[in-house]
Amino acid sequence: MANLSIDLAAEVHLLKERLSMNIVDESYHPQSFGDALVTLSGPLGSIRLVRERGQIFLDIGTGSKWTDANVVLEAANLHPAVGAPLDGKQLVPVVCSNFQQIRKYLDQTYGKESQKLPRDTMPEFDYVRHDFSKGWPTGREFLYRCLICGDLIPSFEAGQCTCGNIHVAIGGIRGAKDPSKVWLAKKSSPETL
Numbered sequence: 001m002a003n004l005s006i007d008l009a010a011e012v013h014l015l016k017e018r019l020s021m022n023i024v025d026e027s028y029h030p031q032s033f034g035d036a037l038v039t040l041s042g043p044l045g046s047i048r049l050v051r052e053r054g055q056i057f058l059d060i061g062t063g064s065k066w067t068d069a070n071v072v073l074e075a076a077n078l079h080p081a082v083g084a085p086l087d088g089k090q091l092v093p094v095v096c097s098n099f100q101q102i103r104k105y106l107d108q109t110y111g112k113e114s115q116k117l118p119r120d121t122m123p124e125f126d127y128v129r130h131d132f133s134k135g136w137p138t139g140r141e142f143l144y145r146c147l148i149c150g151d152l153i154p155s156f157e158a159g160q161c162t163c164g165n166i167h168v169a170i171g172g173i174r175g176a177k178d179p180s181k182v183w184l185a186k187k188s189s190p191e192t193l
């Protein structure tokens with residue numbers, strides 16, 4: 001098990017393609033049953049994939065909180081099998097196909113507030129596609145995200161990701177075996193909470 005955006009690459013890809021969403025937050029706790037979550041947000045709303053003890057769940061941002069997509073679909077009369085909850089993977093295509101109606105339901109039920117990202121997951125990083133042949137940005141606000149192993153490596157201290165793709169050496173030599181498998185992560189400006 002690894003980061004959810006890697007384990008669920010196909011589902012994340014679908015959410016990006018169909019709903020124009022981007023990853024705004026991700027966490028992974030290998031020591032705690034491999035629990036993990038990935039949060040995506042886009043112009044139509046926010047979605048969170050959660051793995052708890054090997055099970056996958058999908059939540060939809062409904063105003064100030066997250067609600068299980070099964071609950072939202074049932075409430076909006078869009079669930080394909082009422083009374084038989086789908087798991088997170090099964091829910092992704094259903095949610096993608098129905099998101100216009102889901103959006104309508106959320107606006108009617110929760111108002112404009114429901115378009116915002118729930119407060120408990122303010123994005124920690126902005127992920128940026130960067131052409132590393134033009135140089136490796138460094139500084140406290142920059143980290144490198146390996147898309148192979150999922151590690152997040154600080155740009156300002158010596159280190160290497162688990163799979164060995166990214167190297168950061170003291171003295172400033174930074175590089176990757178496959179730079180196309182690296183994203184630049186920039187710490188989001190601190191929000192006023």
Ligand SMILES: [Zn+2]
Nearest residue numbers: 146149161163
């Ligand atoms: Zn790696």
